[in-house]
Amino acid sequence: MKYIAEIGEHVYTIEVTHEDGKPKVSLDGKPSQVDLCEVSPGALYSLILNGNSYELWARHTDEGWEVFGGGRSFRLQLADERAHRIASLRRASQTKTEVVEVASPMPAQVVEVKVSPGQEVAKGEALIIVEAMKMENELTAPRAGKVREVLVEPGQGVEKKQTLIIIE
Amino acid sequence: MARPPFKKILIANRGEIAMRVLRTCREMGIISVAVYSEIDRPTLHVRYADEVHCIGPSPSTESYLRIDRIVEVALEHKAEAIHPGYGFLAENPEFARACGDAGIVFIGPTPEALEAMGDKVGARKSMSSVGLPIIPGADPTLKTDKAIISAAKKMGFPVMIKATAGGGGKGMRIANDAEAMPSLLKAARSEASTAFGDERIFVEKYIPAPRHVEFQILADEMGNVIHLGERECSIQRRHQKLIEESPSPALTPGLRTQMAETAVLAAKTANYTNAGTVEFLLDGEGNFYFLEMNTRLQVEHPVTELVTGMDLVKEQILIAGGRKLAYKQSDILHRGHAVECRICAEDPDNNFLPSAGTISRLRHPLGLGVRMDSGIYQGYQVPLYYDPLIAKLVVWAEDRPTAVLRMSRALSEYIIEGVATTIPFHRWVMNHPQFKKGQYNTHFIADHYKPEEIDLAEWESAAAVLCALLTETDTGLSRPTEQSDRQKESYSPWKFAARREMGRRRV
Numbered sequence: 001m002k003y004i005a006e007i008g009e010h011v012y013t014i015e016v017t018h019e020d021g022k023p024k025v026s027l028d029g030k031p032s033q034v035d036l037c038e039v040s041p042g043a044l045y046s047l048i049l050n051g052n053s054y055e056l057w058a059r060h061t062d063e064g065w066e067v068f069g070g071g072r073s074f075r076l077q078l079a080d081e082r083a084h085r086i087a088s089l090r091r092a093s094q095t096k097t098e099v100v101e102v103a104s105p106m107p108a109q110v111v112e113v114k115v116s117p118g119q120e121v122a123k124g125e126a127l128i129i130v131e132a133m134k135m136e137n138e139l140t141a142p143r144a145g146k147v148r149e150v151l152v153e154p155g156q157g158v159e160k161k162q163t164l165i166i167i168e
Numbered sequence: 169m170a171r172p173p174f175k176k177i178l179i180a181n182r183g184e185i186a187m188r189v190l191r192t193c194r195e196m197g198i199i200s201v202a203v204y205s206e207i208d209r210p211t212l213h214v215r216y217a218d219e220v221h222c223i224g225p226s227p228s229t230e231s232y233l234r235i236d237r238i239v240e241v242a243l244e245h246k247a248e249a250i251h252p253g254y255g256f257l258a259e260n261p262e263f264a265r266a267c268g269d270a271g272i273v274f275i276g277p278t279p280e281a282l283e284a285m286g287d288k289v290g291a292r293k294s295m296s297s298v299g300l301p302i303i304p305g306a307d308p309t310l311k312t313d314k315a316i317i318s319a320a321k322k323m324g325f326p327v328m329i330k331a332t333a334g335g336g337g338k339g340m341r342i343a344n345d346a347e348a349m350p351s352l353l354k355a356a357r358s359e360a361s362t363a364f365g366d367e368r369i370f371v372e373k374y375i376p377a378p379r380h381v382e383f384q385i386l387a388d389e390m391g392n393v394i395h396l397g398e399r400e401c402s403i404q405r406r407h408q409k410l411i412e413e414s415p416s417p418a419l420t421p422g423l424r425t426q427m428a429e430t431a432v433l434a435a436k437t438a439n440y441t442n443a444g445t446v447e448f449l450l451d452g453e454g455n456f457y458f459l460e461m462n463t464r465l466q467v468e469h470p471v472t473e474l475v476t477g478m479d480l481v482k483e484q485i486l487i488a489g490g491r492k493l494a495y496k497q498s499d500i501l502h503r504g505h506a507v508e509c510r511i512c513a514e515d516p517d518n519n520f521l522p523s524a525g526t527i528s529r530l531r532h533p534l535g536l537g538v539r540m541d542s543g544i545y546q547g548y549q550v551p552l553y554y555d556p557l558i559a560k561l562v563v564w565a566e567d568r569p570t571a572v573l574r575m576s577r578a579l580s581e582y583i584i585e586g587v588a589t590t591i592p593f594h595r596w597v598m599n600h601p602q603f604k605k606g607q608y609n610t611h612f613i614a615d616h617y618k619p620e621e622i623d624l625a626e627w628e629s630a631a632a633v634l635c636a637l638l639t640e641t642d643t644g645l646s647r648p649t650e651q652s653d654r655q656k657e658s659y660s661p662w663k664f665a666a667r668r669e670m671g672r673r674r675v
Binding site: 001003005007010012014016023025027028032034036045047049052054056057058060065067068069070071072073074076078105106107111131132135136137138139140160 | 338358359362517519520521522523524529552579580582583585588589591592595624625626627628629630631632633634635636637638639640641
């Protein structure tokens with residue numbers, strides 16, 4: 001079966017076939033040697049991919065896969081080809097109206113709002129500064145777009161995950 | 169081993185530094201008293217100490233900063249001395265005075281020395297008067313924007329705006345021209361006011377691309393002062409140190425001697441006692457300037473311990489107990505190279521934003537030359553109330569290149585899952601050619617660190633292959649208790665159909 005894995009903006013295509021009861025993998029079209037060992041059931045895996053060793057933790061949640069390896073956590077969406085195609089089509093039709101909510105990652109106080117409604121912003125552009133643990137933290141635009149709404153003002157206290165700015 | 173000067177010590181701190189002090193107490197045969205805030209009840213220092221007492225709710229202003237409560241606990245439980253660690257009350261003269269008034273020994277310098285060195289402007293003035301080089305600065309008593317801006321013009325841009333009560337990089341701003349000054353002054357005052365409750369600021373000449381080099385000092389109450397060499401702390405982000413090493417790759421033997429002698433002179437000028445650190449800025453031409461004196465045990469003290477083989481907390485306790493230094497300057501030998509990485513609960517891929525959560529999986533690195541100072545464990549909830557520093561990974565090796573490789577190796581073993589940490593960032597630094605060559609300054613991160621350019625394809629591919637295989641064989645969704653059954657059923661067509669059905673529903 002062919003799978004499409006999405007990690008952030010990166011997309012990987014994996015085709016799994018079987019030969020003599022053993023799985024064979026093709027990664028982005030390249031046949032790859034693979035050996036998977038389940039070290040701790042449902043948690044720790046040792047993957048040998050083209051002779052390279054990877055120690056990975058993985059768990060499946062309602063929101064997709066959470067994998068930890070190489071010192072980082074990866075959030076991964078995996079779908080077979082058909083499901084992926086349907087999802088992409090649906091997303092494409094929504095793109096025009098899709099909004100992104102920029103939320104505070106922690107309880108904090110708003111120090112400065114750097115944008116105003118209607119303003120075009122580039123990906124990575126500073127939107128707002130919040131202060132927590134006596135440090136000022138800059139929150140940036142997760143993607144390019146137009147500021148639809150600014151929901152907070154300087155001096156205001158905000159909760160974790162509270163939406164601060166909406167970009168469309 | 170010297171007979172301990174105290175029977176019982178209270179540790180007025182939490183996290184890794186509380187653990188650090190507790191360990192030395194245990195080695196010295198001193199009974200330890202830990203204090204904790206409500207949220208810290210399950211944490212490591214509470215479980216490790218001999219005696220423990222709750223001092224209040226989670227916010228530090230209601231617990232670890234409560235001078236009255238801490239002194240009360242010390243008196244009630246007959247602790248003869250208090251070790252403040254770093255942060256919280258460590259440099260608070262009122263706390264040192266309250267200890268003294270209660271007949272408890274404060275393990276640190278005198279309240280007068282804390283006061284003198286806590287006033288950064290005054291400290292520089294007195295150091296300058298005995299001949300220490302300082303960065304040219306404007307009259308710190310200037311109040312109006314107009315007067316400050318005209319002084320800055322006279323000095324020449326760029327200039328640095330700093331908080332008078334400052335520390336830790338808070339309230340600092342760099343101004344490149346006069347036009348930028350008014351808004352920067354306003355921002356610096358506001359940040360200084362929230363961080364220190366004191367909005368006073370001052371302006372000094374900005375040294376471009378400097379290195380931050382500091383010297384560790386030990387001074388006893390008989391006036392003996394020695395230094396334990398330097399630490400290079402130039403890997404900083406927004407003036408917060410992230411990586412430290414000793415010795416500094418930037419010092420020649422001549423320059424080292426000159427700076428060390430200056431540091432000892434600074435400590436003597438301040439009538440300093442106990443452990444302290446003299447911070448210098450070093451420019452590209454080998455000119456150095458006295459920055460400030462830190463009147464506490466530093467976060468980065470382990471690198472000095474590894475190259476000198478000394479226990480700085482033990483020395484602090486002995487000095488506070490009135491003992492004469494057991495070492496002369498000529499007894500201090502430096503061997504090999506040490507590097508420390510501060511592991512913080514911050515997301516290096518996302519602007520170093522603080523990351524709260526529960527550590528769901530933890531495996532500290534081990535092996536030759538590796539030291540871990542940490543207060544974390546599997547199940548630890550990283551609170552947003554305190555400093556994001558959760559662990560310090562320190563390595564020692566016979567020379568710098570080996571130490572850097574060893575750190576890289578140790579970082580690759582380090583597993584902390586559940587919160588984002590700075591581990592990937594440290595791995596990036598250890599592999600950077602400029603860092604490997606020792607050619608870096610305090611602008612290194614701002615100039616070079618671009619998280620979006622880090623190639624993640626290898627690990628992402630591995631993760632993607634893993635998830636595809638698990639989905640294909642369905643192992644990933646089974647209950648761990650059903651292992652043997654599951655293996656038999658790996659390719660069950662029924663499960664397969666069910667999985668595909670789920671897959672459809674998910675879209």
